[in-house]
Amino acid sequence: MDRPEYAARYGPSTGDRVRLADSNLLVRVEADHVGYGDEPLFGFGKPLRSRLLQDDGASRDSELDLLVAGVLVLDPLLGVVKTNLGIKEGRVVGLGPVGGRAISGQDLVVGPNTYPVPAFGLIATPGGVDSHVHLPTPRLVPAALAAGVTTLITAGFEEPPYGMERMFEAFEYLPINLGLQACARTADPSSAEAVIEAGAVGLKIHEDYGAYAELIDAALVAAEAHDVAVCLHTDGFNETAEIDDTLAAIGGRTVHAYHVEGSAGGHLPDNLMLVTDPAVICSSTTPSVPFARFTAAEHVAMTMAVHGGNPDHANDVEAFRERVHVGTMTAEGPLQDFGAISIINSDSQGVGRMAETIRRTWQLADAMKRWRGAAGAGWGIDGGPDQPDLTGPDDNHRVLRYLAKYTIEPALVHGIADEVGSLLPGRLADLVLWRPAYFGVKPELVLKAGFEAWGPLGVGNGSVERVQPTAYAAHWGGTGRAGSRLGVTFTSRLALETTFSRGSGTSRRLVAVQGTRGLSRTDMALNRAVPAIEIDPVDATVTLADRRLAADPVESVPLNRAYLVT
């Protein structure tokens, strides 16, 4: 069969390239394990039936719950692979042909009780892991799910323990994974102990509560004792510490540096020097990527709104103006492209957009493909990409690296990579199906723990699904009590042994985070570059390998207006 006909029937196959939405990014299918000639189609006269591809003798133990058939998997650890994907009891159990040898995990047995999800021509990615979420309002959760985000790690500010208990209760029926972090606001260890015991999966150092060296040290001591993460928003006043003092306080212990570029907060003007320390795993937040014409203009009012600034007070206005520095803003995209900044997260409503983590990641990848094409090689970065991103007919390296930024990398940093961040067998079947034309902006279906949780649902009275108007809403997984069996609550080991062992009344699965300590950027999956940048302490321009590191502002982005009612 020739290629155009095969692609029209069964979706793209080995060697075919697929444009991601309306971006300039092309993925090339590395391999096809669907099974040529035995593609498991479902329907009228199709092969997924008794006597045919269905194994009538399948045992209850061996047959899959769900077969995602013929899907193009984009996964930071599996690559760009066309395959069938088998799900059982909420987890991915295998990938490969139906009835043949699996390429990963167990062989796929389609039995009489296996439910088929036809996904020929669709793309599957792991559900997004947003590792910087403020939750001032419940309206954030539908925004996240409708955008393909299935795990929320909050940005601190969840203390007191009483409030954390209520938040756990509020999330009981929501088909989304949750990890709460709390702020570390004193060097007295009993405070950190209290929130970790209440279930905090990490401690947040925030300048608004003080980001002094002794607070950083105390938080790290507590984190090392209990295996939880530390997230860092440094001292933008340079009131007690400058960048070198903060790096000394960190002392080579793992931290996740939030909005490392600095305009959303942190050392003025060179917070971005944190990327030179391999113990610091860095992230960007949604508003600053990709850098565009109005990025700086928006930041002054935006940061003032969430950090207690008074717009009528000239001194506040000056301080907030000064923390927005275009020199580092223009370097942020290139450092993301090198993999020196490992993660993209929302900073939802504090300052960032919940539904744009994934969309902006791809807008940035699109912009940085152009920038790097012009900027060329020779930046001399250990662990960073070089030639593969500049040559070749596809963007697989770049696409997987960017995909990792909101999937496996935050999962690794927050100690939840055994559960989420990849579709490797054994992980939760939190996966997002995308029509390639809508990739990264509007999902086709969000499966949470192998069950339909969210999607563009049509008119209830419709004779078929998807009668217009379709709108994102809770699927069955978000209805009734189902969410409590689909969403995982991440906690600390200490909380599992104390607070939750006393009975919390939850039906959600409780999983202790683990492996958050002793990580280095070089432990990341695909974003592990450690560049020796220099930053001018006056004008914040960034230099790498004796070259100015800066990308021009973008004027328009893909995955944008063509997809939206605006």
Added chain:
Amino acid sequence: MRLTPTEQDRLVLFTAATHARAALERGLQLSAPEATALICDEIHWAARAGCSHEQAVALGTSVLRPEQALPGVAGLLEEIRVEPVFDEGTRLVVVRWPLGRPDQAGATSPGAVLVDVSDVPVRAGHRRALAILNTSKRVVRVSSHHPLHLVNPRLRFDREAAHGFRLDLPAGDSLRWGPGQRRNVQVVSLDGFANREDEL
């Protein structure tokens, strides 16, 4: 008004379509959801004014010209399903590619597949020719993966020779036999499909 959820959905379409018309009046091009709403809304009104089902389907591809939508939007509108109320009641209207289908060469279209040059590998298995006669008074179809020796007994052929074989068709295809029709077909062994051969 006793509005039902369906009527409220109709009003969502109307609101979005009104929004789309306002965009057009300002000389702006439409997004995919705006174009979708406008097309659906026009179909609803046409059905209310008494058009036929066929006219409603045809209207779907003539409401908008591609240049009235933003670049790329034509490639986002693969299929629109809308259920207007005709005088005879509610009917499903399906419009395929309302702004035109991007051609294969349309590599810049959103989500475009840029195919490789080689052919896809042929499925493994032994192949042979077989003559099959339909002795039934009815049309009989056989699909790609059905074990041949188990098909409708009114299809006459050498079942012994067909044991362990299926029609050599792409997965999901089928062949049609009219009453009394004889076909010479290519069949392929099922053994390419590892787990099943021992049972068939």
